[in-house]
Amino acid sequence: MSETVLQTAMDAATACADIARRTILPHFRTTLHADAKSDDSPVTIADRQAEQAMRSVLQNALPGHDILGEEDGLSGGGSEWLWVLDPIDGTRAFLTGRPTFGTLVALFHNGHPVLGLIDQPVTGERWIGVAGQPTCFLSDRLPGVIGTRSCPAAAEAELSCTAPEIMTPDHAPRFANLQKHTRRTSWGGDCYAYGLLALGQIDVIAECTMKPWDWGALVPVVEGAGGRITDWQGQPLNLQSDGTVLACGDATLLPELVRHLS
Template identity: 65%
Template sequence: MTVPALSSDVVETATLCAEIARVQIRPHFRKPIGIENKEDASPVTLADRAAEQAMRDIISQNHPDHGILGEEYGQSAGQGDWTWVLDPIDGTRAFITGRPSFTTLIALLYCGRPVLSLIDQPLTGERWLGRAGAPTCFEGASFPGQVGTRACGSLAEAELSCTSPDMLIPPFDGRFASLKQKVRRTSWGGDAYGYGLLALGQIDLIAECTMKPWDWAALVPIIEGAGGFISDWQGNPLTLDSDGTVLACGSLSLQEEAVSALRASF
């Protein structure tokens, strides 16, 4: 599939969305805020909803023919091949417990393929920008970092990360356990922030499951633009019909080893 060249206005829209999300989110951090549980038992706050609505307003004004898919307000159909995918606060549990590891995720899909993405941390000012076929860009004045996945020779030397063991429901728990046995160390927590760290060479691989499109769409161009690889646990490209598994690795050889390990429980 040939992807049209991205215009500067869509990059500007993504940036504006990140800025307005910061405005909506930052005043509520470590402050009393109402928390509701959604049908899947995940928490949601006023900050989540206000940030998504503000981003939707910007997109609708700048690109009225584009579709929008957001975690809080669902799908609004567009008239063409372009769809924005939004997660206003990825890591709401971190946000409501005062941990600055949550992020805002913004992605633009062309015919279902992520071609532009942004990970933004509203408090630290860290921001990753990815575009299909281009190197990932990173801004982080307070916490500088060099974009690029690090060389890791094998799973035995690898740092593995996953947001929470609670997401590893059967049959994914057994498959993850097979991978965990082969790595040097496993750390927990981080949500999408962990993928930003992988793009900076701080983590070698991440394996997660039960992921929705708004959880993974913004990760793809950023990981690939940093020299990494991202797929499902079978090694297939992520699509809107994927099974919810996500595997991000710093190198192709590491991905091949990890896919093999994740199949070991079958």
């Protein structure tokens, strides 16, 4: 991206995260009704209002860009630029008062994610990744450029996954095999876990049944922090990927992880 396009995109992504944060926070730890979508995942008024607010920002700032959101689908068509939005990644965590959900904003260029933002409204933490640049972490506690940690062997790795229920019958035994070869497994976190991986707190994340709005923003953040994020075959993620996601903080660990998942 040129400097002008990059700055415009960064401003738009930041504005999206800011307005989503203002929309979501008044609903946190209140009594909310959740509707079940076709895949049984919950959705609330906070999800819907936040996505609508982000769409308005993008439509005003970059009217020629397409937008794909978890709640309202695709608008536009044919542009080389596609914004992919998840207003609340981790609605179950949000509904139960856990500050491990996040807002995800991604910009794809010709089908590949080039900008990603993870925002946690409650803690005020924000990760921003741009293809080819170091990931930036914005927080009152620890602002600045961040990086993953060294972990060259799976046996030493902290493995994370949002929930065992997301594993299909085909993927569950493969994930179980990966577990056998790692130090221990922690559950929960949704997109927040990928932020922790970028901070050097987690080494490996393996998940499946992921949609582009689940992983699009994660790719520039993880890779900008020094990690790798692919499908379970070790191939780069794109809009036609099979829904498996494998992230590791130490890039040299990837071939071993793929082998355990195969």
